[in-house]
């Protein structure tokens with residue numbers, strides 16, 4: 569097994585068997601809570617124009633995301649996992665447009681298996697890869713893509729996942745949480761001069777949840793779509 573950690577969202581990667589794109593603050597934490605709240609799928613939009621074009625094509629889909637962390641005029645949801653809790657998302661599809669996580673994913677589609685995760689689902693995702701995919705192929709290549717170009721939140725989570733994959737416990741969950749809280753990306757959430765950023769978001773981003781699914785990127789009508797896949801189902805792929 570070869571594990572390579574890449575930081576940023578503008579990369580060009582060679583082919584690999586597995587890509588895991590990590591966005592703790594906040595895109596894939598939002599995605600995880602959205603699936604828990606009953607979302608059916610999340611289509612990824614690389615630009616604002618793409619997002620609005622998709623909305624015209626699928627008017628019933630929900631626009632979610634941010635620019636510079638802030639809500640986007642004309643969008644239904646921003647990028648806050650706390651504010652997401654008030655939305656009724658059962659059976660719905662989201663169109664997600666964010667700065668780091670979504671962009672990094674759209675630049676990481678050259679793999680047989682593509683997963684996205686925040687910290688909330690990191691252990692489930694890593695355990696799934698270890699027990700279901702590594703078992704079949706020991707010479708496997710894995711890219712762990714920490715989507716924030718410089719923040720330590722996604723990098724810490726990538727190292728946490730890497731440790732689980734290699735049974736090394738290189739970094740504990742508590743250390744990972746500590747690094748997420750102290751990361752550059754988290755700073756504005758603790759700044760009283762920036763009330764748009766809720767400190768409680770970081771609370772939700774640093775909670776390990778025991779969900780029985782991973783978030784896997786597939787395609788819907790040639791559009792990259794994150795789907796919730798029960799851990800047992802992937803066993804049969």
Ligand SMILES: O=C(O)[C@H](CS(=O)(=O)O)OP(=O)(O)O
Nearest residue numbers: 593594595637666667668669
């Ligand atoms: O909204 C977020 O948390 C970030 C934007 S920024 O880095 O805080 O400006 O987007 P994401 O794609 O979720 O990292």
Ligand SMILES: [Mg+2]
Nearest residue numbers: 591593594668
């Ligand atoms: Mg981020």
